[in-house]
Amino acid sequence: MRYLATMLLAIYNINATINANRVIFYLKRLPLLGKRIPDRLYSDSELKMIATVIVTILNVLRKFIGKTIYIGLMMVLPLMxxxxxxxxxxxxxxxxxxxxxxxxxxxxxxxxxxxxxxxxxxxxxxxxxxxxxxxxxxxxxxxxxxxxxxxxxxxxxxxxxxxxxxxxxxxxxxxxxxxxxxxxxxxxxxxxxxxxxxxxxxxxxxxxxxxxxxxxxxxxxxxxxxxxxxxxxxxxxxxxxxxxxxxxxxxxxxxxxxxxxxxxxxxxxxxxxDFSKMKGEAIFSSVKMKEEDFSEESLRSGKFEKKQGYEYLNALFFERHRKLLEKPILNRLAIIGTVLAVGIIISLFFPEAAGQLEHNLPSILPSFVFVMYFISLGDRICKAMFYNCDISLLRYSFYRRKDVILRSFIVRLRKVVVLNLIIGIAICVALYIFVEVADISFRWMDLMLFTVSILCLSVFFSVHHLFLYYVYQPYTTELGVKNPFFKIINSVVYLACFACLQLRNVPGYFTLVVIGATVTYIIIGLTLVYRLAPRNFRVK
Amino acid sequence: MGKEKLMKLELKDIKKSFGEKQVLKGAGFTFEQGKIYGLLGRNGAGKTTLFNCLSGDLETDGGEALLLEETEGDGINAVNRLMPESIGYVFTTPILPEFLTGYEFLKFFIDINKGKTRIEKTVDEYFDLMKIEPEDRHRLIKGYSHGMKNKLQMLCFIISRPPVILLDEPLTSFDVIVALEMKKLLREIKKDHIIIFSTHILQLATDLCDEIVVLSNGVLEQVDHEMLHSKEFEEKVIEMLSDGKSMGAESGEQK
Incomplete structure (x- = not known):
């Protein structure tokens, strides 16, 4: 029995020390407060003891509460x-x-x-x-x-x-x-x-x-x-x-x-x-390149031999990541096609449902702001850019030069905009077909403005992701996001899109507001990239 | 022309701390063109930190690095701050864009250096120089061995010929033959560069380098040139390194 107690105490001590060290480690990473926490906290056994006791108590409480919630959710609530x-x-x-x-x-x-x-x-x-x-x-x-x-x-x-x-x-x-x-x-x-x-x-x-x-x-x-x-x-x-x-x-x-x-x-x-490693691996695997994906001929082809320098580099980057870019585009086109088909079927059987859109095209635009948020590409491309390309090249001083950063930004922006415009155009075309088949009458001006705002949104989300990537360079080498500004701006954009979804009575000028807001954001984003990216675009 | 030009790299009072730990405590030294300097230091002494400060990867807390140009007889005629562009840096763990093949990376690197320096060879000729086999040139860098990646990094400074070349323990990953080739190569190009070579392997330093500089206790100190091939050399270096014993013992490698 004494042996049992001694062993358990020893194991508990190790466990508690590890937990206390982790708490200190994460506290040190907090913005503002973290810098004030000195390294010697790791060796301050008294403070650490307090941390250990707190962590232990919290853990025990968590277990009791966890069991209670389990009993409540799985047994009592269903019964009642x-x-x-x-x-x-x-x-x-x-x-x-x-x-x-x-x-x-x-x-x-x-x-x-x-x-x-x-x-x-x-x-x-x-x-x-x-x-x-x-x-x-x-x-x-x-x-x-x-x-x-x-x-x-x-x-x-x-x-x-x-x-x-x-x-x-x-x-x-x-x-x-x-x-x-x-x-x-x-x-x-x-x-x-x-x-x-x-x-x-x-x-x-x-x-x-x-x-x-x-x-x-x-x-x-x-x-x-x-x-x-x-x-x-x-x-x-x-x-x-x-x-x-x-x-x-x-x-x-x-x-x-x-x-x-x-x-x-x-x-x-x-x-x-190694949980952090496991998490990292999981995120990486979505942007990782596999050597066996590329045949020897394709690596030897010299397809871009005529291109020079950074053009050559970016052409190769997009070529090697084609799979990563094409698949999501095809998936999205398939989704748009399916939704269109379902919409047409519904309009054939329930013409009155489709009829609600009659003369009322602007009313569906708010929902499309939200749809565009989810359907636009950007985040994964930025991660691939960072992990497969920039993380290594940023170690070289030539790659950190202002003109180089801005030039490759433009090349990449162009590429991402084209990809997102494909989706935007597909959505517009699907809508034209639907409107035609369902025989909905509408104002030409509405349709035009709708098209312009969808295309603006495509450009907007392309700029949004690249702007955040270049100005706030949010990823750590483990691809985790640690920049608070990145999270804030991202959340604000998300909330704005989500708020659009909640709009019930859409004012007539909403389309113009969308166009205005996206164009303004694009201009501000690009200006900030030009001013801040050369300084901020670093591996952190 | 006629008059010989000589470059010097002058470090003045370089300081760098991580949290409460001061790694560089006012390191100062003048390195000259034409010599290979061996930077000796114990694990965690701050060799990589010093290199990262020079290359602009880390911001220093104080001090400066100057690149001086001297013309024979005229004295110093140009003083510039050391810019990252003037440095070729070979990292311990080679970092290269893995989505490119070796050939593509080199072509890209040559492209961006055209106009800045004289490019003397074609991509394949550079590969020949580094003895990288033709069948390896068109493979993704992702699949390259450590040594091959290091060879590519070395090719970078052979192409761009920056005045200052920093090598952070590169030869440790080469096999015997490649290491010999690299040593030969460094000796061939040294007359045009300031080469600083960090290592903690004493034999490598004495074998390859013209001067030995010890980084201990956060400062730089030169080993007397006369000592270099004397019997007491090893003892002297050990003594210098152990001066900073407390430092070496308490510091882990900075990440």
């Missing part, structure tokens, strides 16, 4: 709101049914404290060379014991409030913990014999979870409740689960191959442990 046919006397039985299938069965298959890989385990066993058994066995017991405690108030209280016996609530949790301990042993046994990790096999898990969800909720739809309590709380069942737990614990304590087993399971997850 969805299944009104279930009568009050049936509440305890219904709750037992939900808890049995959702937590006792489905929850258990998702947990393997012994075999799952996590950051702490990785740090302690792989990096700090803890004895594997000394780490996993105590943490296993701690995990299930704390889980029991975190569940205790919400389950007992809920069960009592629903009209059940409060001690049955306690018994339910004891049985769950017993079952979970025996299942830990089963998973260890399975892994030892077959090298299959149940908590990594999503197919196996869903094969359990889906029937469990069905068994938990479906009967309630038909106003019936399983007699879970009668079986679960019967003496044979209690004895069976207790025996299972005893055998399981014995197996876990006797097992001697922890070192090999745990090392093997951790290896599988090496990458998963």
């Amino acid at each position: 709101l969805l299944f009104k046919e279930i009568q009050r006397p049936e509440y305890p039985a219904a709750f037992l049914q939900l808890f049995f299938f959702l937590s006792l069965i489905a929850g258990t298959v998702q947990i393997s404290a012994l075999l799952e890989a996590n950051r702490n385990k990785y740090i302690c066993i792989k990096l700090m060379r803890f004895n594997a058994r000394d780490f996993v066995v105590p943490t296993l017991f701690a995990r299930h014991a704390t889980n029991f405690i975190y569940f205790l108030p919400s389950v007992m209280l809920t069960y009592a409030l629903l009209g059940g016996k409060i001690l049955h609530g306690l018994l339910l949790l004891i049985l769950m913990t017993a079952f979970r301990l025996s299942f830990e042993a089963v998973q260890l046994l399975i892994y030892d014999k077959t090298r299959i990790l149940i908590n990594k096999r999503f197919l196996i898990q869903w094969l359990v979870i889906i029937p469990c969800l069905a068994a938990a909720y479906l009967p309630l739809f038909y106003h019936s409740v399983w007699p879970v309590g009668r079986i679960l709380f019967s003496l044979p069942m209690i004895l069976l689960l207790a025996a299972g737990a005893a055998v399981g614990i014995a197996y876990i304590l006797k097992y001697h191959e922890y070192k090999r087993t745990i090392e093997a399971t951790l290896k599988l997850d090496d990458i998963m442990v």
Whole structure:
């Protein structure tokens, strides 16, 4: 017992230090405040102790609240709101049914404290060379014991409030913990014999979870409740689960191959442990180039041999990223085509719906502002520019020269504008076709202004993304966004577009406002690029 | 013409701190054209920081770097601040645009340097010079080895011929043969440049460099030229490096 406590304390200390260091690390990154936090905070053990205690308390609170929310959302709310046919006397039985299938069965298959890989385990066993058994066995017991405690108030209280016996609530949790301990042993046994990790096999898990969800909720739809309590709380069942737990614990304590087993399971997850890296990889993969995508001939072709310098560079950039640019364009054209087809079908069957547009073209423009926000390209292209090209070339002084930055900005802007105009034009053409087929009458002037504003919006969003990229260069080398101005401007533009969506009575001059606002933004954006980009366009 | 011109790079009191840690504490030194300087320092002494300050990648907290031009007999006749354009910088970890092939990058680099310097060779001739095989020239840089990328970076300054060349521990990634070739090449071009070569490998420094400068405790200090090939040289350098022991021990590599 003392050994258990010593081990747990040691593990807790490491964990707490890591957490406190992380808190300091993130505090230091806060704007304004961050600069005032000195490095020596890392070594100030007293302050760190306070941080550790706060983090621990918050964590414990979070666990209690989390369990309560889980019980509330998954069990109590459905009972109260969805299944009104279930009568009050049936509440305890219904709750037992939900808890049995959702937590006792489905929850258990998702947990393997012994075999799952996590950051702490990785740090302690792989990096700090803890004895594997000394780490996993105590943490296993701690995990299930704390889980029991975190569940205790919400389950007992809920069960009592629903009209059940409060001690049955306690018994339910004891049985769950017993079952979970025996299942830990089963998973260890399975892994030892077959090298299959149940908590990594999503197919196996869903094969359990889906029937469990069905068994938990479906009967309630038909106003019936399983007699879970009668079986679960019967003496044979209690004895069976207790025996299972005893055998399981014995197996876990006797097992001697922890070192090999745990090392093997951790290896599988090496990458998963480094969460920031994993996140970075996920973002990168959307803009990454693959070598095998390019044939030797295409790399040798000398297609742009006649172009010079930066023209040559940018031509090659767009050539190598064609896939990245063409696919979204084609996707968007397909969406526009589909929407048009659906619109035409609707107008054929429900002509009165389409008729609402009669003489009222400007009324749909606000929604199109929002549509253009989502359908325009830019963010991903900027990320690709940064990650695949600028991040390396910006290390060279020649690439940071004012004229070079501005020249490549213009080349890129032209390209992005063309891509977005393709989408804008497609939207306009789709609208003309729709108006023609649905036989809607409209004012020519409205249609003209509508076209102009859609095209303005296409240019606007192209400028918007490139302007933010060049002036605020928001990406870090991990492609995360860290510039607050970038986020603010982006949010303002989003809110403006979203507000347009909410407009009910569209004033007649709205089209002119859109055109005016976009043109103004474009002019301001370009001016700022010319003035600020040469200084700001850097790898940060 | 007639009179020999000589360039000098003068560093005055360069300072740079990261947070509370002062990495460069007023480093000053004058480097001359025609010599290869070995910049010796322990891990984390600030070699890369110094280079980054000179190249404009980092802003210094104080001090200046000047490029002086001297004509034989006339003394100094031009003093300019060291501009990033005057520097060729070979990074420890080579950074190149990976979406280009080696050939395309070099063509691009030659294009943008046309008019600024005399381009003497074609793209392929430059590749021949660096002994990069024809079949590798049209592969994406993404697939290049570390050494190949470094060769490309070296080609950059061979083409653009900037007055000052900074090499941040480049030879460590080359195999024996390539390292020998590179040494030969550096010796060939040194008469036209100021070459500063950072390393923590003592043998490499004594073997290749004409002068040894030690960066320790945030300042630069030259090892007496006479000492360079004497028996006590190693001891002397160790002594200079350990002077900044407290510094070296407490500092990690700055990222």
